[in-house]
Amino acid sequence: MSFTHLSSLSFEAILVFALLGLIVGSFINVLIHRLPVMILASEDNPASEFNLMTPRSHCPHCHHRLQWFELIPLFSYVFLKGRCRHCAQSISMRYPVVELVTAALFLLCLHQYGFTLQALAACFFCATLLALAWIDAETFLLPDILTQALLWVGLIGSALSLTHTPLLQSLGGAVLGYGLLWLVSWGFEKLAGKEGMGQGDLKLLAGLGAWVGVWSLLPLILLASISGLIFGIVQKFRGQLGHNGHFAFGPFLALSGFACFFLGISMGA
Known part of the structure; x- marks a missing residue:
């Protein structure tokens, strides 16, 4: 890029x-x-x-x-x-x-x-993602007003060519982003008997998918999962993971989203 x-x-x-x-x-x-x-x-x-x-x-x-x-x-x-x-x-x-x-x-x-206007659109992406990551890290909350803004501005920006993601890839990224994480969450809940992630994480990935496109979703999820797993293991050994073993996943989705957005990490054209 x-x-x-x-x-x-x-x-x-x-x-x-x-x-x-x-x-x-x-x-x-x-x-x-x-x-x-x-x-x-x-x-x-x-x-x-x-x-x-x-x-x-x-x-x-x-x-x-x-x-x-x-x-x-x-x-x-x-x-x-x-x-x-x-x-x-x-x-x-x-x-x-x-x-x-x-x-x-x-x-x-x-x-x-x-x-350019593209730079301003990218600034909106960065500001919204930073706010979401910090709020989730401190409170385990991902406010709908921010995840929805990320989603819709990403889709509109794609339609107006203010992002580098074509509209069809943006739409596919939003739909598949929510669906993939929902499937992972549903499978974890069935196997472990407890909720693996909240609805906010699903909405956040949908918003990210609208900006980075469908071809960047799998690398984004892999990066977030690996970094989150490493963090969880480190916190576990330090005795700081908490009794329920939960930690905020939003910051890892956000960091991976930044990487895919700025570095153009993707599986295809």
């Missing part, structure tokens, strides 16, 4: 994508923190007013409402030296890490597609 050398791109294009990545990374942090709370709150209290907009951003320790200069992606964290300026409690490293990773992914999209 061809790449556009960053040296051939204008400084303005690099700056725009880097800043856009930091801003979107800040929003991903909001999704990571609030979506699981919203899902659990809606189950316990359907009338809950907690959402992505309210209440306004505040310190989780002293609940002080943050000012605009405390919300500048990355720079606020550095300026405040990683601590709340009111109660001096430390701010989680997740915030700058997610922002930096998002900026790096956006620059990778620029590197691969140049200053």
Whole structure:
């Protein structure tokens, strides 16, 4: 797969994508923190007013409402030296890490597609997948609003030639992605007598299939399964796997999805 050398791109294009990545990374942090709370709150209290907009951003320790200069992606964290300026409690490293990773992914999209709409579509893929992977790793949840967005934007992007996957391969990847993982999950449940993976994993693979296409599904599943198996074995020996032996599979699907998307790993043309 061809790449556009960053040296051939204008400084303005690099700056725009880097800043856009930091801003979107800040929003991903909001999704990571609030979506699981919203899902659990809606189950316990359907009338809950907690959402992505309210209440306004505040310190989780002293609940002080943050000012605009405390919300500048990355720079606020550095300026405040990683601590709340009111109660001096430390701010989680997740915030700058997610922002930096998002900026790096956006620059990778620029590197691969140049200053184009295709690059912006790839940025959406990266941002959504990063949010899903992080939420699943922390909470074992894969919010439908994100998996469905990944699926439908992938299909629409394919139809509009904003992705490198032809529409028929995108449709086949979505359908087969859900079906294959459902079959694996069903077989495991019949053999082991317990649920192997949740519906969220199936929806995530369907969304990934819409972006990478049907020919990349098997390599994606194999990469995710092997990396997940290695992780499970390591955690088992470290005594950190948990009593039920479960761990989040979404991050491994996401990492494999990144690999197939950017490296063009595929079984066919």
